[in-house]
Amino acid sequence: MTKLYGSVEAGGTKFVCAVGDENFQVVEKVQFPTTTPYETIEKTVAFFKRYEADLVGVAIGSFGPIDIDENSETYGYITKTPKPNWSNVDLVGLIAKDFKVPFYFTTDVNSSAFGEAMVRKGVDSLVYYTIGTGIGAGAIQRGEFIGGTGHTEAGHVYVAPHPHDIAHEFTGVCPFHKGCLEGMAAGPSLEARTGIRGELIEKNSDVWDVQAYYIAQAAVQATLLYRPQVIVFGGGVMAQEHMLRRVRDKFAALMNGYLPVPDLSDYIVTPAIAENGSATVGNFALAKKVSER
Incomplete structure (x- = not known):
């Protein structure tokens, strides 16, 4: 079985979604503007659905503030953000409900930090x-x-x-x-x-x-x-x-x-990973980590 890892870099301006192989090499990457939660999440789900058979884990690095406390009732939510229409959105829940794989949730900058530490x-x-x-x-x-x-x-x-x-x-x-x-x-x-x-x-x-x-x-x-x-x-x-x-x-x-x-x-x-790819690499590694728990 081919194992693929999913990455969502959920930015306030754009979403970058990618799937990577076991060597964390990008198989496909797409980006689209961050519009309404419904429209943006629908595009995210549609992208990963095409790889569902081989997907073993997904990591989401999001703009914030977000709730990363797994014991919290609002775990997976974007909380009190200045981004219009995105406060109190259950980002993880609305994406994960369409898949049977584990999800890792953190901030976009944590994802980038993880990717940068990996390659240095x-x-x-x-x-x-x-x-x-x-x-x-x-x-x-x-x-x-x-x-x-x-x-x-x-x-x-x-x-x-x-x-x-x-x-x-x-x-x-x-x-x-x-x-x-x-x-x-x-x-x-x-x-x-x-x-x-x-x-x-x-x-x-x-x-x-x-x-x-x-x-x-x-x-x-x-x-x-x-x-x-x-x-x-x-x-x-x-x-x-x-x-x-x-x-x-x-x-x-x-x-x-x-x-x-x-x-x-x-x-x-400045970043060692070109073209703002630090978060994607970091997310692939975090997706692997959560898939092996």
Whole structure:
């Protein structure tokens, strides 16, 4: 029997669904916009139905907040999300009811962190941040996810404001918190400050240094809290090469030699898996893990 593993990367903008073989090689991958829950979940189920005979497990990495407590009445739900129409949606239940295989449920950034740790030789302690439309982070410690009754929400920690933002009384774009990391450094904050979409802003604009200041604070927090071997920054904002250099420079200044860390070119990096494939690889491995329980 051919064993196939399923991956759902449930993002606020798009869903990426894939099936992979026992070597975690992609057999097929599709993506479609995240519209209404009904329409999006229907497309997800239809994709996996074509592989149902060989499917042995599926992992879902979702935007959040989500309920990952298997003893909770709302396990598998997307909870209080700013994504319109998606609060209190039973994501796992609505997909899993059509299949007779086990499901693993976690955050999209946890899936990415797991995938990145898998492909980095000798790494079992890693933090992965997505810096895009929103900000989230997944942390791996000795091969296991950090989290207790729920997953971490590192995108909503408060950060020290940049002098530019103090002067302009900018408190971010997060609908829940004023001055949190996501509100100050996610992609929409660029347009909120400048009136220009991030991809159209010149590379020499001072706004990138403001952005890097907040992202570097995230790296400092990850270093102080988790002491990881590697910090990976993915997402659209970090896809620009100049941002990695800016973040490393700001990190060095903020850390000020307080703790020993690896060479920054090896410590603060972008994903090792190309084309935003970290979550897919991580989900294949998590699907295998749940299938073998």
